[in-house]
Amino acid sequence: MHHVIIGAGPAGVVAAEHIRRLDADAKISIIGDEPEPPYSRMAIPYFLIKQIDEKGTHLRKGADHFAGLGIDLVQDRVATVDAAGKQLSLAGGGSVAFDRLLIATGSSPATPPVPGVESQGVYNCWTLEDARNIVSLCQPGNRVVLMGAGFIGCIILEALASSGVDLTVVEMENRMVPRMMNEASGGLIKAWCEHKGVRVHTSTKVEAIEASGGALNVVLSNAETAGADMVISATGVRSNIGFLEGSGIDTDHGILVDTHLETSQPGIYAAGDVCQGKDFSTGEYSVQAIQPTAADHGRIAASNMAGMSQVHQGSVNMNVLDTMGLISSSFGMWMGVDGGESTELNDPGGFKYLNLQFADDLLVGASSLGLTDNVGVLRGLIQSRTRLGEWKDRLIQDPTRIMEAYLARTQAVGFNAYVV
Amino acid sequence: MLRALKLEPEKCTGCLQCEMACSYENEGVFNPSKSRIKVFMFHDTGRFAPYTCTQCDEAWCMHACPVEAIVVNETTGAKEVLEDTCVGCKVCTIACPFGTVNYNSASGKVVKCDLCGGDPWCAKACPTGAITYVDGDHTGLDRMRAWAQRSQPVEASFNTPASKDVSSYQRA
C-alpha cells in the first residue's frame, strides 16, 4: 500500500506520521515543492524577529526524523492528478503511482487586483524564501507599506516595526483583522498599533502601485500616496487547487470532502488549508486555513486512509494572534448567531476586550483582546456544547469567569478529560 | 503504572500553597501568577477548585503545536513544553479545551504542568490532601458521585491539615 501525500506542511506531516502509527508496513511519500525540510509558516514571524533560526521553523527537529519513520520526502511539484489511474505526474518529469492520496497542498497568497502589484519590490510573506527576502530588505529607515491587516499582516507587524522601518498599514475593511475581530476589538488593535508608531489606514484601498525611480509610490483610495521601498502584500490566501483542474476532484473554494475527508474521487482525501471541511459551529463546509484544523484534518484523513473509519465532527474555527504584543483570539461564531445573546466587556484604556456569544445556554463563540490565561477553555465550552445553566447569566454579568463556569458545569472537578 | 494528579476540590481551602510550590519549582519564584496549577474561587458558594492539566490522552496542545515543542515524557506520561523549541505562537493555548496551557509574556513561551518530572510539588505542598499524586487507574466516577452529593450540603464542611510526612523539596 502506497500512501502519497502532496504537501509538506502540518496537515501532510501529521497525516504521514499518523499513517505510520497505524500501519507499520505501508509505503509513505510526501511530495513538497519547497526546497526546505517541512517547516511551519506559524513560526515565520519568530524567524523574522530572529528569535529562532531557520531550523526553529522546522516541523520536526530530528535530522533523520522522516527517514527514521520510513517516510520518503520528495521535492517536486505535482502537475496533474489522474484519479482513475491513481497516478501523479510531476513537474520534474516523473510520475508517481499511489493507492491512497492525501492532498494537503495548502494555500498561497492571493494577488490583489491592483495595477502594479507585479512590480519589483512587492513581496508576499508566506514562504521561508519570502521571509529571507523581507529580512534582507528591512533596513532601518526604509519605508514599508503593508497591504492588508489580516492575520498574516498583523502577525508580522512586530517583526517589521522592530527592524526600524517606517511602516504604513493599509486595510480595505473598516478595522484590523476583520475576519477575526469585530469593530470594537479590531478598532482597539488599530489604536494599539498607532500607539506603537505605525500608520494605519482602514477603509482604504490600494488603487495602484507605481514605480518611481527605484522606489514605489502606493496610491491610496483616500487620495494619499505613500512612498515605499518595499510593499508587502498580505491580502488573504487561496487554496492551492489549480493543478486539480480536469482531475475529476470536485472543488469550490477548496477541495470538497465528505465527513471522512474523502474527496469526490474514492481513495483521495484532502486536509488542511486546501480542504473545504466541516465547520463545527455552522455545520457548513468551508476553508478555515488554520493550524489546529490542519492537524485535525491530517489525523482524521490518515485514519481513514489507513482503513479505519473516523468521522470528522467539524473543527472549531479559532485563531490566536499577537499584534505587536497585543494578544487577541477568536472562537467559533464570534460574530454571534441569529436569536442569540451576547455579553461584552470593553476597556479601551487597558486594551482589553472580551465578547461571548450564546445560543440558548450554550457558548457558541467568543473573541478577546489581552486575555491569555485559560483562554483555551473557550474552545472547550464551545466544542463540548456544555450546558451553562445558571452560569449563562453569571457569564453575561461577568464574562471573565469562563473558567469557573467550565469547572462548575463539568466537574467532578478534577478528573476532567474526555469532555470534548 | 503512570500516576496522575488527583484533585479533590471539596478539600481545598484556597490557601494557594500549591501555586507557590509550583511556581517555585518551575520558575524559582513564589509567584502564583506563573503557577501551572490554579485554584479557582467561587465566592458565592465558598468553594475552591484547584485545576491543572490532566495530561489527557488527546493531547490537543501537542498535536496543535506547529514546531514539535510539546512532547510526551514516557516516564511520567506528562506532555512537556520544550522551552528551547517553543516559539510562543500560542496555538496550543487556544487548542487546549481545558484552558490549562498558558502564555507567559515574560518568557515569550507557553507553560503547562509537567508533573515536575514525576514529583509534583503542588501535591507535596497541599496541606489538606486536596491534591494528591496517585495511581492513574482512579476513575472520576467516585468523585462525581461525591460531588453530586455535596451540592446539597446539610453539614458544615471544614478541612483540617492532613497528616503527612514532612516533604522534602529538591529543586534541580
Place this chain on the structure above:
Amino acid sequence: MAWTNKVMRVNLTEGKITEEPLNMEWAQQYLGQRGLATKYLVEEVDPTCDALGPDNKFIVTTGPLTGTMASTGGRYSVVTKSPLTGTVACSNSGGYFGAELKAAGWDMIIFEGKSPKPVYLYVHDDSVQLMDAGDIWGKSVWEADEILHKKHQDALIKIALVGRSAENGCLYSAVVNDLHRAAGRSGVGTVMASKNLKAVVARGTKGVGNIKDPMRFLQATEEGKRVLRENAVTGEGLPKYGTQVLMNVINESGAMPTRNMRETQFEGAHKISGEAMHEPRASDGQPNLTTNAACFGCTIACGRISTVDQGHFTIKNKPEYWKASGGLEYEAAWSLGSDNGVDDLDAITYANFVCNEDGIDPISFGATVAAAMELYEMGVITNEHTGGMAYNFGSAEALVHGVEMVAAGEGFGRDLALGSRRMCEKYGHPELSMTVKSQEFPAYDPRGIQGMGLAYATSNRGACHLRGYTVASEILGIPEKTDPLATEGKAELVKAFQDATAAFDSSGLCVFTSFAWTLDDVAPQLDAACEGGWTTEKLVELGERIWNMEREFNRLAGVTGKDDTLPKRLLEEAANAGPAQGKVNELGKMLPEYYKIRGWTADGVVTDETKQRLGL
C-alpha cells in the same frame, strides 16, 4: 532577602507617584510591615496632626514573608494615625491582597496628602497609576469590588478598599480586601477615605524570588507547617470552629463581656458559638457554617464562610445576601452578639456581612451599639433619636437597624458612627463607654482575665486583644498556664506578649500561628529568607523596640500614661457571675510593675536609657 526593596510613594494632592528604595538600615531594625511602616510614619508624620487631614499619611505595607510559602505568609498592614484614638494605628489583614501587592514588587505604599477628587490606585507590577474613582465612590465594598474586576477584566486582581461608612466619616471604618477580610481596627479605613482614596487594586506577576537560602527556607517553613498541623488549636480547633472555638470557653471562664460589660457571662453564648455554627438550623435544616477557608498561604484555615437562612427576617427579601460570605469570627460574634445580648446567630451573621460589605469594624460597632442599648434602657437615648427603633438589649432588629444605618451614614447611624466614647459623651454618660483611649474593647472581660486588663490599658492603639493576647496563657495555657484571676507576674507576661506580637506583626505572618508557634519557630523561617541573622533574641528586641517607638509617637500625640487606664465599670463594679464573680480588674497592682520592667518612668514615659538600649 525577601524584601522587594521598593517603596512606592503616592502624593495624592499632586497625583504624583515616585519609587524609592526601601531603607534597608531600618529594615534591619524594624523588619517590615508593622515595625518598619511605623518607623516611616514616626519619621514622616507630625504626631499632633489631624488624623483625617492631608498631613497624616496612610501606609499599606507587606512583610518580608508576605507572598512566600511560609504558612500564613499573606499578611499586610495599614499604618497611619488613628482618627478614633489619636494614637498610632496599625491594622493587619489576611486574604490575598497583601501577597498580590508583594508579588507586584512592592514592600510598601506610602500615601500622602489628599486627592482633589476620588481616585483609586491601580498597581500592575511596575505599572502604577491613579485612576478616576468617580464611578465607585458611594458604592459599597462589594459593589465596587465587582465593578473594578469587570472594568479591568481580570479575575486575579486583588482589591483593598473602603465602603460607604468610611466615606461618611464613621470613625471605626475598616479597609476591606477580598470581600471579607479586613484591616479592621482604629478607623484606618476612615483615613483612607479622608484622602479621597477609594481602593488599591493590585496585580502582581513578579512574585517573591529573592529568598536568601531557598532550600533552608523550604525546610524551615515545612517544619513550621508541621508544628501547626500537630497542634490541637491550629491543627484542629481553628480549622473546625475558627476563632469561635473560644465562645464557650471564654463564657465558662466568666470573661464574656455581656450587655455593654454589665455582666460577665452570656446565657445565649451556646446559641452563637462555633459549635452552634455547625448545627443544622431548625428553620431550613442547613448549618450557618458553609465551610472553612484559608487566607493566602495559610495552612490553618480558620476563616469562616457562612450562609444565612434565606427565610430569615434579615434577608428574606434581599436575594443579594442569599450567598455564602465571610462568617463570624469570635470577636464579631461577641460584639454583635453577647455585648448586645443578641443570641440570633443568623442576625449577627447578617450584621457581620454588612460590616464587610461597607467596611465597618464589627468590634467597635457592636460595642457602640451595646452602649447605645444601655443608654436606651436608661431612657437617655429615645425612639426620637433612633428614628423609632427600640434599642433594647437582645433586639436583633435594633442591631440590624444600627448596622444598616451606619453603612449608609443615615439617621441614628451617624451617632453610632462616632464610636462608643464620643457617642456616650454626646449623651452625657462618658462612663458608659467601654473603651481605652477611645477604642472599644474586644471580647475578653478583664475582670475574669486580669492580664488582659493591663494589656488593654497599655495597648498602643487603645483597647485591643491583638496587641498582647495573654488569654493564650491565662485561659488556654499557651505557652504555659497562668491563673487568670491572679495579678502576679502579669506585668511580665503582658510585656512578653506585646513584644512577641509586634515581631509577628512585622514579619508577614499571622499572629494566630502563635497558638502553636513561638518566636523560636518564626526565627528559622525569617533567617532563611532574610539577611541579618534573625534569631529569637533579635526578634524579642525588635518587638520591644517597636513597642517603645509606638509609645513615643503616642506621647508626642498627647496620649500618655494617664490614658493607661480602664473604664470605671471594670475597676469598680464586680463581675456578676462565673469564676470571677466579685472580682474587679486590679490594674493598679500591675501597672507600676509594668512601667518598671518596661524601663519607663512612674508616669509611663520611655526613659532615655531605654531608648538608648533599644537604639531609638
